[in-house]
Amino acid sequence: MAWRVGVSKAIELCCTGDVIDGREAHRIGFANQVWPPDQYLDRAREMAGKIGGMRLAALIMTKATIRSVQDMDRKSTLRYCDDGFSILLSEQEAADFGPQRWVDQR
Numbered sequence: 018m019a020w021r022v023g024v025s026k027a028i029e030l031c032c033t034g035d036v037i038d039g040r041e042a043h044r045i046g047f048a049n050q051v052w053p054p055d056q057y058l059d060r061a062r063e064m065a066g067k068i069g070g071m072r073l074a075a076l077i078m079t080k081a082t083i084r085s086v087q088d089m090d091r092k093s094t095l096r097y098c099d100d101g102f103s104i105l106l107s108e109q110e111a112a113d114f115g116p117q118r119w120v121d122q123r
Contacts, residue, residue, distance in 0.1 A: 020087070022047050075105055 019027040022045045030037070042048035052060045068076065078101050086094040 018047070072105075074108060078105055 018030070022030070026045055029035070039048060039051040043051045050060070050064070082098055082101050086097055089097065
C-alpha cells in the first residue's frame with residue numbers, strides 16, 4: 018500500500034481505519050479505474066476482454082517485469098526489459114503478436 022499511495026497516506030488509512038470511496042481511491046492511486054455502479058460489470062468485462070486477448074507469455078512477462086524493475090536502477094531496468102522482449106520475440110507464436118500486429122491494426 019505504501020508503494021501505491023505513499024507512506025504517510027498508507028499510515029493514515031491503516032491507523033485510522035477510515036473507509037474511502039472509489040473517487041478518493043482513484044485520486045490517491047489506489048484504484049486504476051472508477052465507474053458508475055450501473056456500468057461497473059460491463060466495463061470490467063470490457064477490460065477483461067482486452068487483457069484476455071493478449072498473448073499469455075507477453076502478459077506474464079509484462080507483469081513480472083513491472084514488479085521486478087521497481088527496485089532497479091535505470092540501466093538495469095532497460096537491460097532487464099530488453100532481455101524479456103528478446104525472449105518474447107524468439108517464441109514461435111511471436112509472429113501473431115509482434116509489432117506488426119499494431120501496424121496491421123489487428
